[in-house]
Amino acid sequence: xxxxxxxxxxxxxxxxxxxxxxxxxxxxxxxxxxxxxxxxxxxxxxxxxxxxxxxxxxxxxxxxxxxxxxxxxxxxxxxxxxxxxxxxxxxxxxxxxxxxxxxxxxxx
Amino acid sequence: xxxxxxxxxxxxxxxxxxxxxxxxxxxxxxxxxxxxxxxxxxxxxxxxxxxxxxxxxxxxxxxxxxxxxxxxxxxxxxxxxxxxxxxxxxxxxxxxxxxxxxxxxxxx
DNA sequence: GTTGTGAATCAAGATTTGTTGATGCGTCAA
DNA sequence: TTGACGCATCAACAAATCTTGATTCACAAC
Numbered sequence: 001x002x003x004x005x006x007x008x009x010x011x012x013x014x015x016x017x018x019x020x021x022x023x024x025x026x027x028x029x030x031x032x033x034x035x036x037x038x039x040x041x042x043x044x045x046x047x048x049x050x051x052x053x054x055x056x057x058x059x060x061x062x063x064x065x066x067x068x069x070x071x072x073x074x075x076x077x078x079x080x081x082x083x084x085x086x087x088x089x090x091x092x093x094x095x096x097x098x099x100x101x102x103x104x105x106x107x108x
Numbered sequence: 109x110x111x112x113x114x115x116x117x118x119x120x121x122x123x124x125x126x127x128x129x130x131x132x133x134x135x136x137x138x139x140x141x142x143x144x145x146x147x148x149x150x151x152x153x154x155x156x157x158x159x160x161x162x163x164x165x166x167x168x169x170x171x172x173x174x175x176x177x178x179x180x181x182x183x184x185x186x187x188x189x190x191x192x193x194x195x196x197x198x199x200x201x202x203x204x205x206x207x208x209x210x211x212x213x214x215x216x
Numbered sequence: 217g218t219t220g221t222g223a224a225t226c227a228a229g230a231t232t233t234g235t236t237g238a239t240g241c242g243t244c245a246a
Numbered sequence: 247t248t249g250a251c252g253c254a255t256c257a258a259c260a261a262a263t264c265t266t267g268a269t270t271c272a273c274a275a276c
Contacts, residue, residue: 020125032204087202090195096140
């Protein structure tokens with residue numbers, strides 16, 4: 001069973017970092033059903049615009065969100081591809097860890 | 109479709125924070141097959157003992173690792189229950205986001 | 217007891233992260 | 247062209263995080 005490459009770990013750490021904040025998880029929650037523009041998100045989350053923009057950038061840089069400008073408005077939406085990759089990473093941890101079954105004695 | 113409660117978000121943010129660091133992901137990788145004691149991990153990861161202890165504590169506090177003392181040695185192993193919860197959270201994001209199909213127009 | 221070893225904790229400093237308010241940029245309407 | 251609006255970015259500060267080396271703690275062997 002191959003270990004993940006450093007690059008994969010880097011990527012995964014980036015994803016998880018983007019997800020490691022309640023504000024950002026709430027943003028994601030607001031986007032589960034459909035895209036939203038920034039001003040709607042400030043209303044939904046009751047937060048300052050610059051704070052929101054900061055967190056949106058982190059999520060976007062991690063590949064978790066996409067944005068789309070329409071006139072004066074910028075709409076953010078989830079990037080399903082990345083969400084799926086995150087899920088697959090978590091799934092692989094689960095699958096591979098079940099091989100070791102918790103507190104089994106050392107096997108090296 | 110109910111939104112996750114604040115408490116769930118808090119929990120999820122804690123999990124993801126614990127996973128948001130390459131060193132910690134490498135630790136997890138070392139524990140996929142079987143438990144390891146701290147001194148083995150320092151060898152495997154080529155890192156200082158106090159640094160490792162710091163990261164192990166974060167993973168343990170997040171519920172991702174369990175520890176077990178045996179004489180002078182402390183053995184760390186994955187906590188499959190938490191790994192599964194993380195995977196389920198990621199899965200729910202994936203499932204729920206597919207309902208919205210990416211960049212679909214706003215529906216509120 | 218004393219000593220040695222594995223591991224946690226502490227202290228100090230460097231770095232990163234998050235918040236707030238101000239400013240700048242692009243777009244639209246008048 | 248001017249003004250208003252939506253949003254990104256900047257500057258400054260507060261707070262959290264990470265690293266390193268020293269110290270402490272727990273246990274076992276002697």
